[in-house]
Amino acid sequence: MSKVQINSKLPDLPVSIFTHMSQLAAEHGAINLGQGFPDFPMDARLQDLVYKAMRDGFNQYAHSNGYPLLREVIAEKIKTLYGNPVSPDTEITITPGGTYAISNALTAVLRPGDEVLFFEPCFDSYIPNIEITGAKAVPVPLDFPSYAIPWEKVRQAINPKTRMIMLNSPNNPTGTILTRADLQELKHLVRDTNILILSDEVYEHLVFDGEKHLSILSEPELFERSFVAFSLGKVFHCTGWKTGYSVAPAYLMKEFRNHHQFNVFSVGSTLQVGMAQYLQDPEVYLSLPAFFQKKRDFFLSELRTPFLKPLPCRGSYFQCFTFEAGTGDFDLAEKLTSETGVATIPVSAFYRDRTDNRVLRVCFAKKEETLSQAADHLNRADYSKLK
Ligand SMILES: Cc1ncc(COP(=O)(O)O)c(C=O)c1O
Missing domain, CATH: 3.90.1150.10 (Aspartate Aminotransferase, domain 1)
Structure with a gap:
């Protein structure tokens, strides 16, 4: 051949x-x-809800942005947990998993020659997903053994080509979480720049010892330049469902959706209908x-x-x-x-x-x-x- x-x-x-x-x-x-x-x-309750959705006839294409009720329930959760009144119509899109929420955001905004800062050790999809766009992946190693973010090194790595900083908290593989001091540093660093943020928060609810997950969604000044990626499969013990969502301010979400509609168009409807019912009980998360x-x-x-x-x-x-x-x-x-x-x-x-x-x-x-x-x-x- x-x-x-x-x-x-x-x-x-x-x-x-x-x-x-x-x-x-x-x-x-x-x-x-x-x-x-x-x-x-x-949880068998979630399985039953999805099964019911299938039997109730939710078997055709879902709305490209996601099943409306699921977006509403997620917006409510975000408002309660992070005090951010995001719009379910313009600022949330349901995705086939967290990996896609990350890759689609990168594809939507990066151009050849852009530079993206991210912290190592990092989840394995980041580098290929940056490079496939023609942008340059610029790793900044976390301090060892604390795995703290070395903000001075981040400052040094920034130059006029820097288009984005990627974060991941709670972190895979290190198990660290962002601190208030980290968020302050980040705010100072990006203020008055054109740098976007991509925050991978797929382990959102997995924070221990009474500490709180500090989401980018809880910081209006950071959220206005951010894509935030979530995974429902990760936190609800059904990784094989590959279901998640992206949250971003409307002007960024518009770009995200432009790509999303031609990448995948929409996500499994039965899963979304089941999730929309399930998430109405806050106890589940x-x-x-x-x-x-x-x-x-x-x-x-x-x-x-x-x-x-x-x-x-x-x-x-x-x-x-x-x-x-x-x-x-x-x-x-x-x-x-x-x-x-x-x-x-x-x-x-x-x-x-x-x-x-x-x-x-x-x-x-x-x-x-x-x-x-x-x-x-x-x-x-x-x-x-x-x-
Ligand atoms: C840090 C991180 N981001 C994203 C993902 C992907 O999530 P999903 O399975 O929903 O695509 C994972 C999965 O292991 C992860 O560890």
């Missing part, structure tokens, strides 16, 4: 670390604490911090090996561990999978240059029995052999 020549737009992309570790886990029958998805059932905090604390109490030292986890459903040098994080993650029976993710995979601070990420969105078994394997491992 002769092939037509193409100039790849994303050449040399490695296989995703999540695919690699999940395959390795399957090969060795290991417990998979690598990829970020729950192994417990989602207000109960999430305690639900996930219990899992974090349970795993940490079960894990007794001094080899893995937990870093603070304030939000998301990821817990990071440092370990004594002796091997790289990628090697250790592979050996833990094949020899100890627990798959984790090496955090070096979240850096373009594979910076290896000897950190592993564990997803604790799992049943207690899974977490307990995994902790047991990790407690019994002979780390002198693994190094």
